[in-house]
Amino acid sequence: MAKDESILKKFFKLLGDDNKFRIILTLMKGERCVCVIYKELGLDQTLVSHHLSALKKAGLINGRKAGRWVYYSLNKEAFKEIEDIYDKLLGIKNIREVKNSNCDDKICIT
Secondary structure (H helix, E strand, O other): OOHHHHHHHHHHHOOOHHHHHHHHHHOOOEEEEEEHHHHHHHHHHHHHHHHHHHHHHOOOEEEEEEEEEEEEEHHHHHHHHHHHHHHHHHOOOOOHHHOOOOOOOOOOOO
């Protein structure tokens, strides 16, 4: 279980960074190249490239090269794995379960 805990901690640490989180939200809309992402987010291109590299190294996103451009997309299998680990470790499949619970033995989020 230590491996699962490590994976979950790494996931939350990565997405705890505002820019990385915003990149993930942008990629939820579909595949994008860095030239589109940095403009949408109003960030420097080198900063976005740095964050994309970290997210790709962690396996959260995929990169597809087309000519001189790399197009990034979410790695849905990785997010499914995170969801499964979250469920296994915390017994919560999604946040709605916490919100709808009576809050006796779970963290209540309002």
